[in-house]
Amino acid sequence: MKYEKNGKFFAQLRKEKNMTQQELAEYLHYSDKTISRWENGISLPDSLTLDKLSNLYNVSIPELVYGERLSKENKVNIEKTLIKDYKYLLNKNKTNKKVILLSTIIIILLIILLIFIYIYFNYIKNTVKIYNLISTDKTISTDSTLIITNDISILNISPIENSNREIIKSIKIYQIINNKEKTILYSENKNNTIREKNGFGKYDLYKLEKNDIYIDIEYEDNIKTIKLKKQMIYSNKFIIPKKIVTTYNDNNLDYKELSKDYINFLLSEGFVKKLDSYEKTEKNINITINKYYILLIFDNGKINLNYINNKEYIPITYNGINKDEIFYLKENEIKNCKKEKCSNSKDYAMYVNYYMKKYNELNS
Numbered sequence: 001m002k003y004e005k006n007g008k009f010f011a012q013l014r015k016e017k018n019m020t021q022q023e024l025a026e027y028l029h030y031s032d033k034t035i036s037r038w039e040n041g042i043s044l045p046d047s048l049t050l051d052k053l054s055n056l057y058n059v060s061i062p063e064l065v066y067g068e069r070l071s072k073e074n075k076v077n078i079e080k081t082l083i084k085d086y087k088y089l090l091n092k093n094k095t096n097k098k099v100i101l102l103s104t105i106i107i108i109l110l111i112i113l114l115i116f117i118y119i120y121f122n123y124i125k126n127t128v129k130i131y132n133l134i135s136t137d138k139t140i141s142t143d144s145t146l147i148i149t150n151d152i153s154i155l156n157i158s159p160i161e162n163s164n165r166e167i168i169k170s171i172k173i174y175q176i177i178n179n180k181e182k183t184i185l186y187s188e189n190k191n192n193t194i195r196e197k198n199g200f201g202k203y204d205l206y207k208l209e210k211n212d213i214y215i216d217i218e219y220e221d222n223i224k225t226i227k228l229k230k231q232m233i234y235s236n237k238f239i240i241p242k243k244i245v246t247t248y249n250d251n252n253l254d255y256k257e258l259s260k261d262y263i264n265f266l267l268s269e270g271f272v273k274k275l276d277s278y279e280k281t282e283k284n285i286n287i288t289i290n291k292y293y294i295l296l297i298f299d300n301g302k303i304n305l306n307y308i309n310n311k312e313y314i315p316i317t318y319n320g321i322n323k324d325e326i327f328y329l330k331e332n333e334i335k336n337c338k339k340e341k342c343s344n345s346k347d348y349a350m351y352v353n354y355y356m357k358k359y360n361e362l363n364s
Contacts, residue, residue, distance in 0.1 A: 002041065002042075003042070003043065003044050003067075004041035005041070005067035006038075006044060006064070006065070006066075006067040007038060007039045007040050007041035008039075008041075008067070009063075009064070010039050010053075010064075011039040013053075014035075014039070017056070017057065021039070027056070127150040128150075128235065129148045129209065129235045130145065130146070130148075131145065131146040131209075131233065132145060133146055133157075133213065133228040133229070133230060133231075134228065134229045134231055135229075136226060136229050137224075138163075139163045140160060140161070140217070141163075142157065142215075142228075143158045144157045146208055146209070150198070151197065151198060152195060152197055153195070153196060153198055153208070154193065154205070155184065155185075155194045155195075155203075155205050155208065156192070156193045156194075157173060157192045157215075159190055160189050160215070162217075168189040168218065169218045169220065170186065170188055170218045171185070171186075171187060171188075171189050171216065171218070172186045172215065172216040173185040173213065173214070173215055174213075174214055175204075175207065175212065176212060176214075182203070185203075189217075208230075212228075213227070213230070214226070214227055214228070215228065234295070257291055258278075258289075258290070258359075258363065259362055259363045261362040262358065262359055262362040263278070266278045271287075271289070276290050277289065277290040278290070282337075282338055283337075285337070289355065294352055329349060329350060329353050331353070331357060331360070334351075334353045334354040334357055335347055335350035335351050335353075337351045
């Protein structure tokens, strides 16, 4: 074998110390099989281990590498062997260190990846979901929105409209929980927003995601009950989710198809058609427009809702994380964030108004 001479010398030195292979293995923190491989001449220890053996056996590293104690006869041979074999062992040790370092880095990265995957699937994925609430009765229309996050839930009910133009005295919003009716809102027919912390509110808004939502519409001489269908328009279900959701819902579009003139305007603004919507990205904002809503997604940490009607003033409800604001904008109160600086909620509300004004001009 290649290191047979060294192996016999290692075995001799161990026996002179009255040590078993198992005892030596424990001392060096190796297995007894590794000690056996050395003493059988199959392989040599690395340079660090040779240093430990040198101290233990009270012999020099060159003697260990050569396989004999130093004498006048073998001095020259020991020096030659040291130059060849010890350099090889040093390089081998450096290579082993690099392998160990690389393996450690890979293991750490895998652990970080596993932690990220666990956090993502347990605490991030689907923590923000936005639904359009659509009437199942064709004679009734409402542009309402339900937002469910892992912390709060927001329900915004816009004024109910009916094709018969009957006067609506009041509305009642409720859900069914365990076969029992739970009232969420009893109010005049106007824009209503309810917000509560999940699990701590009296309305249980977060349960609306799984439960059916009903509206009792009270007329002069009768009450009509309709069911609202939930249509998801956003969810951060992807590995790299869009951080912030800003939603502008527009019932002034009245669910009519966008006109060719308006579509041409959007294309001239840099929008690209994707399915039934038109989208573009500018700076930190992604804009989506279709016949149901205008959707802005950007990174300012806010959730915004926009409701537009046919009155002179356009109410835009801004629901931030720590505050609620309502802006009443005239039709000419517009701002083009592509050309002007937009830095707050009112600026972005006016930006939506910019696209709505173009809609009114080109869809009339």
